[in-house]
Amino acid sequence: MALQQNGIASKHNGETSSHHPSTNGNGEIQHEQAERFAFTSEPTLEDIRRMQAEFTDERNWNQFHKPRNLLLALVGEVGEVSELFQWRGEVAEGLPDWTESEREHLAQELSDVLIYLVELAEKCHVDLPQAVLRKMALNRLKYPASKVHGSAKKYTEYKD
Numbered sequence: 330m331a332l333q334q335n336g337i338a339s340k341h342n343g344e345t346s347s348h349h350p351s352t353n354g355n356g357e358i359q360h361e362q363a364e365r366f367a368f369t370s371e372p373t374l375e376d377i378r379r380m381q382a383e384f385t386d387e388r389n390w391n392q393f394h395k396p397r398n399l400l401l402a403l404v405g406e407v408g409e410v411s412e413l414f415q416w417r418g419e420v421a422e423g424l425p426d427w428t429e430s431e432r433e434h435l436a437q438e439l440s441d442v443l444i445y446l447v448e449l450a451e452k453c454h455v456d457l458p459q460a461v462l463r464k465m466a467l468n469r470l471k472y473p474a475s476k477v478h479g480s481a482k483k484y485t486e487y488k489d
Contacts, residue, residue: 366423374457378447385448396452403445410438 372380385391413435414420424432450457471484
């Protein structure tokens, strides 16, 4: 399932692209085609949950992996991701100015965040894929495209 706020997603040669409307000099609407980044289909969140559960079981770490501890570990890992971006200012999508080593470091830190998030959801019995579907449906109601297109205001700032 592709989650996208603007434009229409389509598949071309296995790559997802988007068509974003823009205007030319005459005010006519044009559609630009831009390639979208896509994740691989595996491992799934369930695969990640299972791998982490096995890893934790093999080390007898469940005694330490309580929801509060996992949350604090997750926050710590988010802090480590933040450090990688600190003092850089805005960075371009795809991180073209980053070295391969910097990108790999980011991938490792983001992986830590995801692993702790998935394990926290497991310990709290939250089915993340289903929660995402419910949350996206709620977000569509809170942020109707016809009202919020191109704006970063919070939903409470929009008037009917």
